[in-house]
Amino acid sequence: MKKLISLVCISMFMIILCGCSNNDFSTGSSAKAEQVDSSYLDAYAVNPQVPDDGTLLTVGQSVKDGKGEATLQKINLTEQSTGIGSIQLTVKDTKLIHLFPDYSMTDYFHGLTHNEEFDFVKIFVEIKNNSNEKLNFAPIAIIETNTGEKLSWEQDIYLENLNGEMEKKTTKRGNLGFIVDSKDDLEWIEITTSDVFDKDEKKIADAQKFRIEF
Structure with a gap:
C-alpha cells in the first residue's frame, strides 16, 4: 500500500513538473514580438531588380527569389x-541589406559595382504634394554616411520614378537604394533632399537635410 502511494505521489509530482515546463515553454513561444505596422507596403509593386525585403524585420533574416538573395x-x-x-x-523604414544578385541581374548592377555581392542602404519613402499645383522634387539628392561615402540620386538602384514631377494633391511611395562599402562601420546616413520647384522651374523651397541612425 505504501509503495502504491509512493508511486502515485511520484507520478503526480512528474505531471506537475511537466505541466510547469510546458507552461513556461508556451509562454516563451507565444510571447509576441513588437508588431510592425507595414500597411504602407500594401500598394507597393515589387521592384523588378531587387528582391522584396518587406518580410525582413530581424537582423540575419534572408529572402530569396529569382532576382537573388537579400x-x-x-x-x-x-x-x-x-x-x-x-x-x-x-x-x-531604413535597412542595410546584403545582396547576392542572381546571375541574370549581373548586367544591371555592373554599371554600379563590379562585385558579385554587395551591401546597400534601402529607404522606403512616402512623398506628399500638399499644394494645389504641380511640383518638382527629389526625396534624395545626396546621401552621405558616417564613413565618408557620398552618393548622388543617380546611383539609386531601385529606379521607381520617385524623382521629378508630382501632380497636385498626390502621393508617391517606394524604395530608394544606394550601394555602400563600409557596412560594419555604418552608424548613420544623412540625406539631403532636392529643392522644390514649381511648374515653371522656379525654386519655391530650399532643400532639407536630416539624419537616420542605425
Whole structure:
C-alpha cells in the first residue's frame, strides 16, 4: 500500500513538473514580438531588380527569389518626417541589406559595382504634394554616411520614378537604394533632399537635410 502511494505521489509530482515546463515553454513561444505596422507596403509593386525585403524585420533574416538573395544587416523602423515647402517627406523604414544578385541581374548592377555581392542602404519613402499645383522634387539628392561615402540620386538602384514631377494633391511611395562599402562601420546616413520647384522651374523651397541612425 505504501509503495502504491509512493508511486502515485511520484507520478503526480512528474505531471506537475511537466505541466510547469510546458507552461513556461508556451509562454516563451507565444510571447509576441513588437508588431510592425507595414500597411504602407500594401500598394507597393515589387521592384523588378531587387528582391522584396518587406518580410525582413530581424537582423540575419534572408529572402530569396529569382532576382537573388537579400539578407538584413541593420534596420531602423522609426518613422521620420520632414517638410520641404508644400512637400511632406516621410521615411517609413531604413535597412542595410546584403545582396547576392542572381546571375541574370549581373548586367544591371555592373554599371554600379563590379562585385558579385554587395551591401546597400534601402529607404522606403512616402512623398506628399500638399499644394494645389504641380511640383518638382527629389526625396534624395545626396546621401552621405558616417564613413565618408557620398552618393548622388543617380546611383539609386531601385529606379521607381520617385524623382521629378508630382501632380497636385498626390502621393508617391517606394524604395530608394544606394550601394555602400563600409557596412560594419555604418552608424548613420544623412540625406539631403532636392529643392522644390514649381511648374515653371522656379525654386519655391530650399532643400532639407536630416539624419537616420542605425
